[in-house]
Every structure is written in C-alpha cells, then in structure tokens.
Amino acid sequence: MNFDFAVKAELSRAHKPILFGLVVFLAVALVGVVAPAANASSYTYAQAELTPERQSRYSGLRSTISGAEAYTILGVGTTTVQTYYGYPGYSVVGFATSNNPSTVTFYHLRKSNLYGSCFWSYYGVGGYAKITCSVKN
Amino acid sequence: MTKKRNQIALGSAVGTVAGLVVLTAALPASAAERSDINDLVPAFATNQNAQDRSLESVSSEAFGALNADSVRWVGRKGTAEYWVARKGNSNVCLVMHIPGGMEVVAVTCAPAEDFYRKGLSLEAGGSPDEPDASAEAYLLPGDVDAGGIVSRPELRTAALAAAAGDRANLIVVEPGKSGLSQAEVAREDGSGFHFVPLAEA
Known part of the structure; x- marks a missing residue:
C-alpha cells in the first residue's frame, strides 16, 4: 500500500x-x-469638507434625486440638508434639519434635474466645521 | 456515502454557525447596551407588530437603512406619522413621514450616548415655507420629564405635545410656531436635562 x-x-x-x-x-x-x-446608491458632494457656518455646499445638477443626507462633526447647532429645483424657480422639493451630532436623512419621490445642498448652523456665531453631504439617486 | 453526507452536513452546520456568529458580533449591541436603550426608548422593549413595520410600505429605502427588527411605530400627530428605530451599533433614530406631496420620510440618528445627553430633534418636509407640508418633533430620553417642556404657559402648541404616550418621549409641535424655548428639566435620577429647540440650536 x-x-x-x-x-x-x-x-x-x-x-x-x-x-x-x-x-x-x-x-x-x-x-x-x-x-x-x-x-x-448615492452621490457624495461634500466629504468632511471644512465649511463656514451657514455656508451651503452644493451638489450641482443631478439627473435624478430621491433624497439626501448630511452629517456635521460638531457637538452643537444644527445641520440642514435639502433638495430643490434650480433656475428659474429654486423651489424646495424636500428638506430636513436636525440637531448635531446626528445624521439627518430624508427620502422623497424620485425627481429629475434637481440639486442638493447642505449647511450647518449655530446661532450665527461663525466658525468652521467638517460637513459630509450626499444626495440619493 | 452516508459518511460523506455527514461530512457535508457537519461542514454546512459549522459554516452557518460561524457565519452567524461573525454577523452577530458585527451587529450592534451587547445585551447590556440593548437594555440601556430600551430604558431610553420604551417602545424598543415591546414586541414588534404589523403597525411597527408599516414604515416598510411607506419607504422601503428608509426601512432598509434601519435595523428592521427595531422599528417601532410611536404615533401620528399633526401632519406626520412617527417611528423610532435603531441603526448600526448603537444609534437611536427618529423617523417621520409626511404623507402627500413629495411623500417625505425623514430620519435622524445619533449614538445612544449623544441621544441620552441631547435627545433628537427633527424638522422636515416638502418646503420650509409650507408649514402644512412639514413637521417638527423632539424625541427625548425616557427618563426626561417632557411635561416640564410642554406644560409651560408660553408654549402655544401644547395640544400637539406628548404624542406617543408611554411608547416614547415624543413631543410634536407646529413648525416655526411652537413657542418652544430652551429649558432645564428634571431626569428621573434627579439630574438635569437641557432642552434646546431647533429654533434656538
């Protein structure tokens, strides 16, 4: 063997x-x-971008958007994220605001040719914070 | 032949168990953590029913992003319907659905320790200029005396307060018209909780 x-x-x-x-x-x-x-399935247009208070970050024109999400690395204030039609109406399609620190997300009916934007805010005291924002396709 | 079958069965069992063990470890929460979160949001301690899972039919995408078994319906008040949920390791989430129009479903999530310190605030809708198409709500930890916030005379929308009964410490107000202001309210252990409405955050 x-x-x-x-x-x-x-x-x-x-x-x-x-x-x-x-x-x-x-x-x-x-x-x-x-x-x-x-x-x-999302497009991130700001990735921990150091951003002044109340200064928006913009996604640019997107073929379709069905929602958005944002998060600010900050223990105070709020973060707002929104989707909207551009010129000539600039009408808001959806928005959400939440206190920091949290991740704020919203979903809406899928629409064509929209923009997304986001910003953080804290009493208008100024300063910078890192914000991450995305839109959902 | 039988031996081979046994080997396959044994291998299959070992693999499945090992896979589930790894997945379970990657998912949230020790038993202790779960217990703490159940104290913060009483609805998590209840059994999930069909109404809790109704979020899935409202927005499968929102539902899919949360820990499915944790989603609990906590009430309908004003323009919106509300759920609480968990996400990832230890995040606590507040979900709102504003029916009609753009069918907005908004979610805010924070780690349990941040939720314990500050609660969750959420205002969302189709447009901030259309109060009828938007909603504003606050989910507070279960040990906070929400009555200290909603029973104050300056609050103009007390009728919408405390929408969720004993399932969650939820305050619902009319966006931009609530009259809510910062307040120091008591926790069950005698310490204080500093409430900050979105308008003043």
Whole structure:
C-alpha cells in the first residue's frame, strides 16, 4: 500500500467538511455585507469638507434625486440638508434639519434635474466645521 | 456515502454557525447596551407588530437603512406619522413621514450616548415655507420629564405635545410656531436635562 497516498487521501477527507464549512461561512458573511451595500446608491458632494457656518455646499445638477443626507462633526447647532429645483424657480422639493451630532436623512419621490445642498448652523456665531453631504439617486 | 453526507452536513452546520456568529458580533449591541436603550426608548422593549413595520410600505429605502427588527411605530400627530428605530451599533433614530406631496420620510440618528445627553430633534418636509407640508418633533430620553417642556404657559402648541404616550418621549409641535424655548428639566435620577429647540440650536 502506498502509505503517502493513503495519508493524503485521509487528510483530504478530513478537510472536506472544513472546506465546505468555509464556503458556507463566506457565503453567509457575503450576504451580510453585500445586502446592505446594495441599497447604497448615492452621490457624495461634500466629504468632511471644512465649511463656514451657514455656508451651503452644493451638489450641482443631478439627473435624478430621491433624497439626501448630511452629517456635521460638531457637538452643537444644527445641520440642514435639502433638495430643490434650480433656475428659474429654486423651489424646495424636500428638506430636513436636525440637531448635531446626528445624521439627518430624508427620502422623497424620485425627481429629475434637481440639486442638493447642505449647511450647518449655530446661532450665527461663525466658525468652521467638517460637513459630509450626499444626495440619493 | 452516508459518511460523506455527514461530512457535508457537519461542514454546512459549522459554516452557518460561524457565519452567524461573525454577523452577530458585527451587529450592534451587547445585551447590556440593548437594555440601556430600551430604558431610553420604551417602545424598543415591546414586541414588534404589523403597525411597527408599516414604515416598510411607506419607504422601503428608509426601512432598509434601519435595523428592521427595531422599528417601532410611536404615533401620528399633526401632519406626520412617527417611528423610532435603531441603526448600526448603537444609534437611536427618529423617523417621520409626511404623507402627500413629495411623500417625505425623514430620519435622524445619533449614538445612544449623544441621544441620552441631547435627545433628537427633527424638522422636515416638502418646503420650509409650507408649514402644512412639514413637521417638527423632539424625541427625548425616557427618563426626561417632557411635561416640564410642554406644560409651560408660553408654549402655544401644547395640544400637539406628548404624542406617543408611554411608547416614547415624543413631543410634536407646529413648525416655526411652537413657542418652544430652551429649558432645564428634571431626569428621573434627579439630574438635569437641557432642552434646546431647533429654533434656538
């Protein structure tokens, strides 16, 4: 009997459950990571941008927008995020304001040719804070 | 043959358990954390029912971004309907839906420790210039005496206050017309909670 072959065959048999288990583990882990990420379809137009108080950051014209999100790294004041039509109406489609620190998000019916903007505010005392803002496609 | 089947079954079981263990660890909250958050928002301690999950039909995107099992309906008042939820490791969230128009669903989330210190404030809508299409609400930690905020004589919209009964410490006011002002109110442990309305934040 070829001893080496027998040992290898035995080892191979012993590893099968482990390998199969590894595959199942990876599949389960992948579902956990990929499923939430699948919802993320957004365009970030300010990524921790140092921004003066009450000065808006703008997304530029977007083909479709269905919501927006913003977060300011600051323990006081508020953060406001909005979506709106540009010239000539500049009418607001949706907005949300929340106290800092928090992440404020809103969703609305998907509309074409909109803009997004965001700003932070604190009594008008001025200063700078890092703001992150995005629009949802 | 039977041995091979056993091996596959064993491998499958080991893999599934290992995967679930890793996922559970990546998800929020130890039992202690959950218990603390349940104290801050009593609705989390109740069993989830169909009404709680109604947010899913209102906005599957908003619902999908939250911890689905944590979503609880807490009331309808004025122009909006409200839910509380958890998100990620330990975030507490307030959700509002303003039906009609642009069907705005707004969410604000903060880590539990920030929520404990400051609560959550949210004003949202189709336009800040249209009060009928917008809403303003405050979710306070469960140990804060909301009565100290809404029962003051200068508050003009007390009728909208304390919308959620014992499920959450929710105050709903008319945007821009509430008359709310900063207030120092009591917590159950005798310490103070500094309330700041959005108009003064």
